[in-house]
Amino acid sequence: MAKLAPEQIRAARSENMKARARDFAMVQGITEADLVAAYVGQTATAIVADPDRLLPWVGKLGDVMALTRNAHCVHERRGTYLDYRTGAFAAMVLGPEIDLRVFGKHWVHAYAVEEPGENGPRRSLQVFDAAGDAVHKVWLNAESDHGPWADLLANMRLPEQSDRLTLTEPKPADPAKGEPDQAAGLRQAWDAMTDTHQFIGMTRDQGVNRLGAYRIAGAPYAERLDPKSVTLTLERAAEGQIPVMIFVGNMGCIQIHGGPIEKVMPMGPWINVMDPRFNLHLRTDRLAEVYRVWKPTRTGDVFSVEGFAADGELILQIFGYRKDTPAEPWNALVAELPALEEVQA
Structure with missing residues (x-):
């Protein structure tokens, strides 16, 4: 057409x-x-x-x-967009409310x-x-x-103002990459991490991607959860006043909320956060795989809840908010989320 x-x-x-x-x-x-x-x-x-x-x-x-x-x-x-920092690979906005990672080539x-x-x-x-x-x-x-x-x-303003665009075909999401026989080396490299930001480099060195690493490593590194765990995470964080970091992005930008959430509202297939200065709208029926992920750091264990679409696209990540905040309430919340095997049993 x-x-x-x-x-x-x-x-x-x-x-x-x-x-x-x-x-x-x-x-x-x-x-x-x-x-x-x-x-x-x-x-x-x-x-x-x-x-x-x-x-x-x-x-x-x-x-x-x-x-x-x-x-x-x-x-x-x-x-407000504050503290903009350029970079060869990624730029950043690091204000107290607007927190972005920007990939300018996109x-x-x-x-x-x-x-x-x-x-x-x-x-x-x-x-x-x-x-x-x-x-x-x-x-x-x-x-x-x-x-x-x-x-x-x-x-x-660009010198040329045209109402027509020449576009390329969209790039599909990367499917899970990696084989089961890579598990031992992957786990050894995972154990050696001292910072969460080392994860992408570690997976690249191991010849896997994020979803492939989660599938291969298994517990306690990455444990498959019931997809309802994302909704439970948001609801329990709001009820327990546990501050979180919520990452949502695409190839060109990752946007991060850091702090508490208050009003979590389901609406059909959507789960929504409807706070005065932060809104999230997530299609829960698109969550094909959800993982509880553990990463070691020099300042302690870090846990996240991460959701993927059926084509392997990363939909969102939820971490505990770590600035001047005790880790225990978040870690306890994540530990209590239902594993997929428990639900199926």
């Missing part, structure tokens, strides 16, 4: 303005980036996608809402969007990868500083 032309996208959208952008795009057989680009010259302006140039400007906008998602989970966090198309709203213009910055999938979005609100918006557009 041929992709819709910009004028066709706009005509179809005018007849269905209430549908969420992602849902509308899927029904039309286009990407979210196609939808936004169709309005270039009207409500959208094509801007530089380089995070080293864009994110310092976002810091000038004050209190905003940061949104990072994958196909199964949406992470929304209010705050920031390919970006737009400043200004749409009419009931209480004035609704402004956002939207970044997409080469395939047109959303990488990261920033939404301004009534508390944001809208003063720098015009300067941001003037400085970041």
